[in-house]
Amino acid sequence: xxxxxxxAEAARRYAPGTLLPMKPVExxxxxxxxxxxxxxxxxxxxxxxxxxxFGALGLLKPDAAQGWLDIAKIFAGAVVGSAGASVAAAVRGx
Numbered sequence: 001x002x003x004x005x006x007x008a009e010a011a012r013r014y015a016p017g018t019l020l021p022m023k024p025v026e027x028x029x030x031x032x033x034x035x036x037x038x039x040x041x042x043x044x045x046x047x048x049x050x051x052x053x054f055g056a057l058g059l060l061k062p063d064a065a066q067g068w069l070d071i072a073k074i075f076a077g078a079v080v081g082s083a084g085a086s087v088a089a090a091v092r093g094x
Contacts, residue, residue: 041082041085047075048079051079054072
C-alpha cells in the first residue's frame, strides 16, 4: 500500500524544484513622474492635443461655440477613456 509520505518522497526526488520565497518580493520604489509617464499612451497625448485645439477654436469662434464645444467634449471623453485604459493595462501587467 502506498503511503502519503511515499508520494511526498517521490515528488521530492524527481521534481525538487526551487523553494519559493516566504514573503513576496516588492518592486523597487518609483517616483511619481515616472509612474505617470509610464501610464500615458500615444492615443492619450493625441486626444489631449485635439481637445485643446478644439477648445481654442471654441474660444476664438464664439458664434459657432456650441459645435466646437461638443467636439471638445467628445475628445475630452476620449482622453479620460484612454487614460483609464492605460491605467488598467498597467495594473494588469504588474
